[in-house]
Amino acid sequence: MTEGKIEAKNLSFKYPGPNEYLALKDLNFIVKPKEFTALLGPSGCGKSTALHMASGLIKPTNGSILIDNKEINAPSKNVQLVFQQPHLFPWKNIAENIAFPLKTSEAETKALLEKYLSLTSLQEFKRFYPHQLSLGMQQKASLARAFISNPSVLLMDEPFRSIDYQKRLELHEFLLDLTKKLSKTVLFVTHDIDEAILLSDRILIMTPSPGAIKEEIKINLDNRSTRLLTKPKFAKYKEKIIKGLRIP
Amino acid sequence: MKKSLLYLFYSALTFLFAVSIWEFVVMAGFINANLFSAPSSVFSAFVEMFNSGELLNNSIVSLYRVLIGFILGGSVGIFLGILTGKIQSINFSFGQLMHFLRNIPPIALVPLAIVWFGIGESSKVFLIMWSVVFPVWINTHAGIVEIQKEYLWLAKIFELNNFQTLKEIIIPAASTFIITGLRIGIGLAFIALIAAELAASNSGIGFLISNSHLLFRIDKMLAGILLLGVFGLLADKIFVFLSNKTIAWSLYDRRQN
Numbered sequence: 001m002t003e004g005k006i007e008a009k010n011l012s013f014k015y016p017g018p019n020e021y022l023a024l025k026d027l028n029f030i031v032k033p034k035e036f037t038a039l040l041g042p043s044g045c046g047k048s049t050a051l052h053m054a055s056g057l058i059k060p061t062n063g064s065i066l067i068d069n070k071e072i073n074a075p076s077k078n079v080q081l082v083f084q085q086p087h088l089f090p091w092k093n094i095a096e097n098i099a100f101p102l103k104t105s106e107a108e109t110k111a112l113l114e115k116y117l118s119l120t121s122l123q124e125f126k127r128f129y130p131h132q133l134s135l136g137m138q139q140k141a142s143l144a145r146a147f148i149s150n151p152s153v154l155l156m157d158e159p160f161r162s163i164d165y166q167k168r169l170e171l172h173e174f175l176l177d178l179t180k181k182l183s184k185t186v187l188f189v190t191h192d193i194d195e196a197i198l199l200s201d202r203i204l205i206m207t208p209s210p211g212a213i214k215e216e217i218k219i220n221l222d223n224r225s226t227r228l229l230t231k232p233k234f235a236k237y238k239e240k241i242i243k244g245l246r247i248p
Numbered sequence: 249m250k251k252s253l254l255y256l257f258y259s260a261l262t263f264l265f266a267v268s269i270w271e272f273v274v275m276a277g278f279i280n281a282n283l284f285s286a287p288s289s290v291f292s293a294f295v296e297m298f299n300s301g302e303l304l305n306n307s308i309v310s311l312y313r314v315l316i317g318f319i320l321g322g323s324v325g326i327f328l329g330i331l332t333g334k335i336q337s338i339n340f341s342f343g344q345l346m347h348f349l350r351n352i353p354p355i356a357l358v359p360l361a362i363v364w365f366g367i368g369e370s371s372k373v374f375l376i377m378w379s380v381v382f383p384v385w386i387n388t389h390a391g392i393v394e395i396q397k398e399y400l401w402l403a404k405i406f407e408l409n410n411f412q413t414l415k416e417i418i419i420p421a422a423s424t425f426i427i428t429g430l431r432i433g434i435g436l437a438f439i440a441l442i443a444a445e446l447a448a449s450n451s452g453i454g455f456l457i458s459n460s461h462l463l464f465r466i467d468k469m470l471a472g473i474l475l476l477g478v479f480g481l482l483a484d485k486i487f488v489f490l491s492n493k494t495i496a497w498s499l500y501d502r503r504q505n
Contacts (some may be wrong), residue, residue, distance in 0.1 A: 057401050075404040087398040091420040091497045101406045149406075242352045 004185030159239030317376025330390020391425025
């Protein structure tokens with residue numbers, strides 16, 4: 001598997017049609033291999049559009065997006081996308097959903113599945129159908145489905161947006177643990193400042209539509225956990241980001 | 249288990265109640281028994297036809313026609329639904345023709361089907377197929393159009409080819425719609441069967457009813473008509489049972505049918 005460097009070069013996207021709309025204009029950024037980067041910005045600034053282009057699902061109007069110096073033209077298993085909603089296949093049980101991307105031998109599939117069921121603590125629920133699980137558990141399974149094929153890049157489009165605050169904190173801990181164990185390049189879209197500081201190595205603040213990078217903030221936090229949310233250092237980052245987000 | 253037994257008990261009780269009222273009304277002379285036989289007479293006719301083999305032979309013929317017409321119509325309907333649901337140009341052209349054709353009631357085609365295919369099996373199977381194709385097509389089409397784009401995106405991300413996407417994503421995602429179409433199709437198949445058998449046939453339940461009419465055997469006519477109700481109900485129950493087995497994941501199995 002490759003390293004997982006993401007590079008956006010003068011990326012622009014215009015939604016076609018009678019209500020033509022420029023979502024992104026000259027977006028430039030680099031995500032280093034194994035780095036957790038958050039794209040933070042107001043709703044409608046084109047964060048998700050950038051992510052969909054990075055996954056190869058839509059093509060940029062101008063500019064290009066490269067993964068490991070290769071231009072992205074089509075979706076692939078190497079670049080996994082996690083949506084706002086879990087989008088598990090309702091006709092498959094949890095184990096079948098998690099193992100869905102695998103094309104490995106039966107023994108290998110079984111071993112990988114056990115590993116991810118254990119990482120997500122979903123062993124007991126492997127025979128359950130998605131609708132029988134809470135939204136948080138479903139999103140855990142969806143993350144496992146994205147990680148299981150060992151991609152070099154993970155794109156996450158506000159995966160915890162629809163989850164209540166308390167459960168979201170639990171899922172933050174879970175994702176921190178998962179990324180620590182399975183070091184991956186992650187591009188994480190969010191408009192939640194706390195979430196961005198807690199999870200990321202670097203935050204790219206975007207301008208309102210048409211979105212472009214306004215500011216870059218490096219986050220240096222040791223022993224990341226939700227306990228940091230109340231610490232002064234966390235508050236300082238938060239203040240800096242709020243200033244950065246302010247519309248000029 | 250307890251609940252389903254209770255459900256069966258209430259259903260049986262309702263049937264028994266309806267039959268008792270019917271028997272009473274005829275026996276008390278409120279209705280002319282020559283025009284509307286009592287359930288006891290209908291039952292006797294039923295036993296008579298059963299013993300002579302008339303009932304079984306005609307039932308087998310009718311059920312066979314329904315089965316063949318349903319399988320053919322269902323398959324064609326699903327295939328066309330996938331085509332119009334997935335390929336916009338086909339939907340805009342062929343789909344419109346289908347919308348026109350689906351408004352032609354199969355009963356209107358009975359004389360034409362007899363001219364084309366004769367009074368043998370083909371005309372019956374054709375008419376049943378005609379009845380089944382359209383509800384299955386339109387439901388399959390709707391099911392495919394309604395598939396969330398994220399499922400199709402995931403198919404691309406997981407690098408599925410067209411056949412795998414159809415098998416793994418599109419058909420399962422549209423399956424509740426397809427099953428609804430097939431279920432509607434079963435009911436319509438029986439309607440088309442009887443229309444065809446009443447018009448021109450020398451076998452089947454429709455023929456039995458029509459022949460009994462010529463002999464003025466109202467009891468036999470009613471026995472045939474009631475048998476159709478039983479067949480329709482049984483076909484629907486078997487279908488629901490089988491679909492619950494295959495799409496246990498959906499809400500379908502939690503509805504009371």
